[in-house]
Amino acid sequence: MNSALQFSSLSDQVYTYLRTQMNQGDLVPGSTINIGEIAKQLGISKTPLRDALIHLELEGFVTILPRRGVRVNRMGIDDVKKAYDAVGLVEAFIVQTNFELITPSHIERLEELNERIIADLEKDDFSNIFHTNLKFHHVYIDICDNELLKKFILPIKHRLYDFPRQNYIAEWEVRNCQEHNEFIEALKRGDAGEAGSILKDKHWSFEYQKDFIYDFYQVAENEDSLV
Numbered sequence: 512m513n514s515a516l517q518f519s520s521l522s523d524q525v526y527t528y529l530r531t532q533m534n535q536g537d538l539v540p541g542s543t544i545n546i547g548e549i550a551k552q553l554g555i556s557k558t559p560l561r562d563a564l565i566h567l568e569l570e571g572f573v574t575i576l577p578r579r580g581v582r583v584n585r586m587g588i589d590d591v592k593k594a595y596d597a598v599g600l601v602e603a604f605i606v607q608t609n610f611e612l613i614t615p616s617h618i619e620r621l622e623e624l625n626e627r628i629i630a631d632l633e634k635d636d637f638s639n640i641f642h643t644n645l646k647f648h649h650v651y652i653d654i655c656d657n658e659l660l661k662k663f664i665l666p667i668k669h670r671l672y673d674f675p676r677q678n679y680i681a682e683w684e685v686r687n688c689q690e691h692n693e694f695i696e697a698l699k700r701g702d703a704g705e706a707g708s709i710l711k712d713k714h715w716s717f718e719y720q721k722d723f724i725y726d727f728y729q730v731a732e733n734e735d736s737l738v
Contacts, residue, residue, distance in 0.1 A: 521555065525563035528553070530669075533572065533583065544573065544581040570666035586670060591724060592717040594667045599715030601664055602648065603707035605655045610703040612654045618698050620650050625691040628684070637679040641672055647691060683723040690714045 529549075532538040544564070550557045564581050567573045574582045606613075624647040631640055645668065652661055690713055697706035713719050 522559040522562040522566075525553065525555065525559050526566050529563060529567060530572075538583050540583050540585040542583050543579075544583065546581065571670055572666075588725075588728070591671065591728070594671055595715050595717040595720070595724075598664055598667055599711040601660055602652065602715065603711035605657075605660060606651055606710060607703045607707040609651070609654045610706070613651060613698055617650055617654070618695060621647060621691070621695050621698070624650070625688055625695070628691075629688050632681060632684055632688070635681070637684075640679070640684060644687070680723055680727055683720075683727065686723075687714070 529538065538544065546557055546560055550560050553560070564573060564575060568575050572584060574584055576582060624643055628640055628643050631637070631643070652664065655661060690709060694706055694709045694714070697709060717724065
């Protein structure tokens with residue numbers, strides 16, 4: 512039993528290590544992961560490494576190519592559009608179907624996190640914005656008791672934002688905070704339809720956000736591959 516737990520922990524650690532490598536730009540989209548080399552570098556057997564890679568493949572980060580290794584997936588602009596559409600639909604559904612469970616304490620927490628993002632923006636400090644933003648959205652996502660929906664969203668968001676970017680766009684972050692405020696006000700009014708619409712048709716709408724999206728990923732509108 513203890514051995515199994517240790518093995519599971521090792522696989523999780525390798526998963527975290529590989530995600531960090533992607534985030535730091537050491538494993539870039541389109542590159543190939545050499546399983547033997549990584550296993551040797553980490554001083555582990557190939558088994559926990561393969562388990563970590565299967566986890567990453569399920570989340571869309573890599574593709575395991577039989578007898579050819581593992582490729583870090585590129586993300587095209589069409590992938591981003593589909594990701595935005597999916598997250599918007601799911602978050603709106605979660606809010607609208609669990610609206611009666613959102614309490615004043617949840618709303619206070621949303622206000623606190625949004626104010627924290629605004630304060631970081633005023634200091635030109637982008638280091639914590641992504642994680643604070645995740646916390647904002649999980650205030651209402653965590654209310655939902657559908658674990659499948661919750662597990663569906665997070666990997667998509669990590670795929671959108673985990674690979675290194677050098678160009679956080681302050682104007683976009685300011686607008687995101689404004690949209691957060693609109694969402695909070697809809698919650699205060701008890702307007703479930705409007706709250707869901709803000710998420711689906713504005714905050715997570717590719718069409719509404721696309722000018723910023725193209726700038727963020729540094730890609731021309733007529734190009735498909737982001738990285």
